[in-house]
Amino acid sequence: MSATDIHDPNRRDFLYIATGMAGVVGAGALAWPFIDQMQPDASTLALASVEVDVSSLQPGSSLVVKWRGKPVVVRNRTDKEMKDGAAVSLNDLKDPIARNANLPADAPATDANRTTPGKEAWMVMVQVCTHLGCIPLGQEGDFGGWFCPCHGSVYDTAGRIRKGPAPENMAIPVFKFISDTKILIG
Amino acid sequence: MSEGHSTYTPKTGLGRWFDARMPLPRLVYDSFVAYPVPRNLNYMWTFGGILSIMLVSQILTGIVLAMHYTSDTTLAFDSVEKIMRDVNSGWLLRYLHSNGASFFFVAVYIHIFRGLFYGSYKTPRELLWILGCIIYLLMMATGFMGYVLPWGQMSFWGATVITGFFSAIPLVGNWIQELLLGGFAVDNPTLNRFFALHYLLPFMIAGVVVLHIWALHVVGQSNPTGIEVKSKTDTVAFTPYATIKDAFGMIVFLFVFAYFVFYLPNFLGHPDNYTVANPLKTPAHIVPEWYFLPFYAILRAITFNIGPINSKLGGVLCMFGAIAMLFLVPWLDTSKVRSAVYRPWYKLFFWLFVADAILLGWLGSQPAEGSYVFMAQMATLFYFAFFLVVMPVLGLIETPRRLPNSITEAVLEKKNKGAGGHPAGAVSAPETKG
Ligand code: HEM
Numbered sequence: 001m002s003a004t005d006i007h008d009p010n011r012r013d014f015l016y017i018a019t020g021m022a023g024v025v026g027a028g029a030l031a032w033p034f035i036d037q038m039q040p041d042a043s044t045l046a047l048a049s050v051e052v053d054v055s056s057l058q059p060g061s062s063l064v065v066k067w068r069g070k071p072v073v074v075r076n077r078t079d080k081e082m083k084d085g086a087a088v089s090l091n092d093l094k095d096p097i098a099r100n101a102n103l104p105a106d107a108p109a110t111d112a113n114r115t116t117p118g119k120e121a122w123m124v125m126v127q128v129c130t131h132l133g134c135i136p137l138g139q140e141g142d143f144g145g146w147f148c149p150c151h152g153s154v155y156d157t158a159g160r161i162r163k164g165p166a167p168e169n170m171a172i173p174v175f176k177f178i179s180d181t182k183i184l185i186g
Numbered sequence: 187m188s189e190g191h192s193t194y195t196p197k198t199g200l201g202r203w204f205d206a207r208m209p210l211p212r213l214v215y216d217s218f219v220a221y222p223v224p225r226n227l228n229y230m231w232t233f234g235g236i237l238s239i240m241l242v243s244q245i246l247t248g249i250v251l252a253m254h255y256t257s258d259t260t261l262a263f264d265s266v267e268k269i270m271r272d273v274n275s276g277w278l279l280r281y282l283h284s285n286g287a288s289f290f291f292v293a294v295y296i297h298i299f300r301g302l303f304y305g306s307y308k309t310p311r312e313l314l315w316i317l318g319c320i321i322y323l324l325m326m327a328t329g330f331m332g333y334v335l336p337w338g339q340m341s342f343w344g345a346t347v348i349t350g351f352f353s354a355i356p357l358v359g360n361w362i363q364e365l366l367l368g369g370f371a372v373d374n375p376t377l378n379r380f381f382a383l384h385y386l387l388p389f390m391i392a393g394v395v396v397l398h399i400w401a402l403h404v405v406g407q408s409n410p411t412g413i414e415v416k417s418k419t420d421t422v423a424f425t426p427y428a429t430i431k432d433a434f435g436m437i438v439f440l441f442v443f444a445y446f447v448f449y450l451p452n453f454l455g456h457p458d459n460y461t462v463a464n465p466l467k468t469p470a471h472i473v474p475e476w477y478f479l480p481f482y483a484i485l486r487a488i489t490f491n492i493g494p495i496n497s498k499l500g501g502v503l504c505m506f507g508a509i510a511m512l513f514l515v516p517w518l519d520t521s522k523v524r525s526a527v528y529r530p531w532y533k534l535f536f537w538l539f540v541a542d543a544i545l546l547g548w549l550g551s552q553p554a555e556g557s558y559v560f561m562a563q564m565a566t567l568f569y570f571a572f573f574l575v576v577m578p579v580l581g582l583i584e585t586p587r588r589l590p591n592s593i594t595e596a597v598l599e600k601k602n603k604g605a606g607g608h609p610a611g612a613v614s615a616p617e618t619k620g
Pocket residue numbers: 241244245246247248249250251252255266280283284287290325328329330332333334335336384385387388389391455
């Protein structure tokens with residue numbers, strides 16, 4: 001090669017490069033299905049919404065339904081739990097963002113923004129710790145909200161992270177009340 | 187030292203016929219019979235052989251378990267119980283496999299600490315060391331995915347927590363996590379792909395082991411003095427000397443292994459894994475298998491944000507960083523002297539590091555609260571300081587002890603000093619002492 005090291009690009013160079021590029025694109029196109037098949041499949045995505053009947057839920061109690069393989073808690077909060085949640089100043093929060101899929105992405109984490117207008121007693125939330133995905137225990141912990149036994153994250157009555165390694169408030173999924181006693185999640 | 191030319195001479199006609207066409211017997215002869223090994227190797231050098239038989243044992247027991255196992259979330263737990271109760275000798279095969287994984291890790295940890303003590307990673311063995319680190323990573327992936335297969339509570343929640351690590355990566359983290367899980371949570375697609383990968387990875391390990399041994403046979407084994415082989419009197423032939431020593435080491439190791447398999451088969455496991463996985467209920471206290479505990483403690487020690495890095499990402503980075511340190515060791519250690527035998531300060535810090543690793547392991551098994559968190563933070567700090575401060579700095583400031591001129595000199599020196607009671611014949615059997 002040394003004799004031809006310095007020369008103007010000729011047709012042969014062009015062919016080498018073009019062939020090489022075609023090879024790279026081809027290899028990429030062939031690799032993609034192998035990666036793509038790893039993504040959630042159609043049957044997993046199909047489980048995208050569930051309807052819950054909450055007529056039996058007294059204040060202070062909660063129930064859990066499975067949505068997309070994850071537990072979603074519906075909690076009917078007592079007056080005291082609501083007051084506790086509303087009394088918290090935004091400055092005391094580790095994560096000041098509402099993380100409510102029904103609101104804009106930057107909505108602040110007020111108690112009202114963690115619930116739905118007119119239904120402030122009801123918390124509907126993906127009960128998955130934002131640390132590494134364990135299921136926190138309800139009605140537990142220093143703030144009477146949730147406590148994650150895995151690495152000790154503590155959430156308040158609005159599911160906001162208050163202490164421990166978790167970085168974010170627990171997520172609020174897309175949901176709406178389709179009647180006074182029925183919620184549609186997803 | 188593969189420099190020397192092959193001394194293999196086929197004795198039979200068939201042997202010569204083979205040798206001219208595919209000299210496999212020659213390769214075996216040169217690698218495991220005539221291959222010269224330093225005459226002063228101690229029992230720490232038998233763990234390579236032990237690791238090889240553990241890999242073979244895992245593959246054999248694994249393949250027969252796979253003939254009875256079903257990787258479907260509704261059947262997996264029951265199929266493992268069926269292996270335990272109905273399949274002939276199934277209990278034995280499963281206990282061999284589950285305890286075998288633990289003993290595989292016992293051996294690899296001893297093997298790694300041997301390397302750290304005797305400076306086995308230094309020039310020209312960097313690549314050999316890195317191939318070893320890759321094997322260790324693959325072992326961790328294999329062990330983790332194997333533990334998910336019985337589909338007990340620890341399987342499920344361990345998988346949840348460990349795949350959760352990836353969600354800490356900014357921007358693409360959630361996508362990667364969904365890619366690993368094949369869904370939004372650990373479920374049937376996860377179990378299936380983990381089974382497929384758990385089947386595959388041990389064979390990839392076997393492949394890297396071949397490269398590891400190839401690299402070893404190019405540069406030759408190090409030895410407790412860390413001095414390179416200089417003449418023929420520094421070495422003995424692999425067979426019978428190393429073969430017998432390795433065999434004896436294996437037998438002792440397998441005795442201990444067998445004791446666990448037959449008398450303490452569940453000692454290293456977790457009782458919660460005999461409860462079928464429940465995606466709606468996390469056990470009160472999640473712990474990974476014992477061989478991951480030090481890293482788990484490091485993960486949980488980061489409870490605070492570091493600048494723009496939140497505590498979760500910080501924990502994950504530190505945990506992976508702790509493993510990455512091993513890859514960098516050849517370049518972190520600045521000392522010209524290999525073996526800790528001649529490095530009084532390094533020796534001290536080495537043992538402190540061993541104690542620190544054990545402390546971290548213990549902390550990883552404790553709940554992450556109160557003073558445990560602070561202790562884990564201090565132990566994590568020392569862990570990283572050992573690699574990033576002690577290793578580079580000691581090499582520059584430490585005065586090593588006088589090195590013998592050769593392995594032979596070191597061996598004879600030792601013999602003349604300590605072992606007065608040895609029969610004279612011992613000199614011709616150099617493997618008998620250290
Ligand atoms: C590097 C080698 C290997 C390691 C470290 C390893 C590790 C493990 C571990 C820790 C478990 C969980 C045991 C339990 O708690 O029940 C497991 C289970 C299993 N492994 Fe492996 N394994 C290896 C190789 C293999 C191979 C080559 C196969 C072949 C298919 C295999 C098939 C299985 C099966 C079917 C199970 C589920 C049954 C059970 O849980 O006992 N393994 N493995």
